[in-house]
Amino acid sequence: MSGNRAGMGRVFSNTLVWGYALLVLGPMSWVLSNAFKFQIDILTGKLFALHMAQL
Amino acid sequence: MASAPQTLTQRRNRRWIAVSLMPAITIFALLSAFPVFNLIGLSLFKVSWQDGKAVYDFVGLSNYDYLFTKEEIYWAGVRNTLIFAVTVVTFQMLLGFTMALAVMRAGSVGRSLLTGVFLLPIVIPPIVIGTMWRLILGREFGLFNQILGLVGAGPVDWLGNPDIALGTIMFVDIWHWTPFVFLLMLAGLESLDQEVLEAARIDVRSFWQELRHVVIPMMLPTIVITMVFRIILSFKVFDEVYLLTSGGPGTATEVVNFSIYRVFFAEDRVGDGAAMSLVTLVAVAGMIVLANLAIKLARRSDKSGDAS
Secondary structure (H helix, E strand, C coil): CHHHHHHHHHHHHHHHHHHHHHHHHHHHHHHHCCCCHHHHHHHCCHHHHHHHHHC | CCCCCCCHHHHHHHHHHHHHHHHHHHHHHHHHHHHHHHHHHHCCEEEEEECCEEEEEECCCHHHHHHHHCCCHHHHHHHHHHHHHHHHHHHHHHHHHHHHHHHHHCCHHHHHHHHHHHHHHHHCCHHHHHHHHHHHCCCCCCHHHHHHHHCCCCCCCCCCCCCCHHHHHHHHHHHHHHHHHHHHHHHHHHCCCHHHHHHHHHHCCCHHHHHHHHHHHHHHHHHHHHHHHHHHHHHCCCHHHHHHCCCCCCCCCCCHHHHHHHHHHHCCCHHHHHHHHHHHHHHHHHHHHHHHHHHHHHHHHHHHHHHC
16 A cells, blocks of 8 residues: 555656656757747748749 | 863964954955945935036935835836745745655656756856747747647737736746755755654655655755745846846836846936835845844754754
């Protein structure tokens, strides 16, 4: 019974710490991946300008 | 117990220590005291600029009168700073302590890996943190709004909506500074007497009892000191506000430091800015005195716990 409780506690604490690690690493990875650049290029017309230049 | 009479060598040593420390103490006192006296002087003048020179008009206490009766933005900043400090310190303490407890349960490899990951936010310069979160919280391209878009929810103006802007800044500060609390708590937990903890695990029925009756009382001095650190640092918040919202929209995210910065550097009201700085200085000094009292009380309770 107590072993089961200890096991559940370990699972809970593991979920908690790895979830928090994701919260720390997630935003940094998103910024480093430059994922926002593509949409900014669409809004500023940069992609459109490139497309027109290729034509 | 009466102290033993001092020998001649001991007296000479004490005198030598006092004399050798004197230059450092004098320089330190001058460097600390001079800006404060300068600030007191400036707060009694109205400073204007003519032909590239500062013109000082003595106005007595009217800068303070203006601050306490007419200045509204500063008091909005005080209110926001208090809300900010109480909220972020509460969340950071709870999260930091919980994470430290959870990491203590992880294996040695997991512990060193997690500690490394958790420390990343405090080693990144604040300017990078501000820029990063500005991109993430952006209304048009931000990560948060992209995730909300995936579930069909509309975009949220995280930094432009006055109802949620302060909450957003608090979230960023919690993200930024929880690792600091985590680090101190982890150091505190690792320094606890492991034999006492092992004995407690045998005696108590649940993890909560162990936490409440053994771990928290033993950790109390660390908890108090960390909390005091965080309270003082949270009253000094500036970079996140400056980079994310510049105090706006309206006065929704105005904080004391930002008000002082704006009055001094943007509005050129040097006398008013000095009065604001002094009032803030006195308030923070009062808090430090209270914090010292809290630390002394925590240490006393720790010592009495050891003795009993």
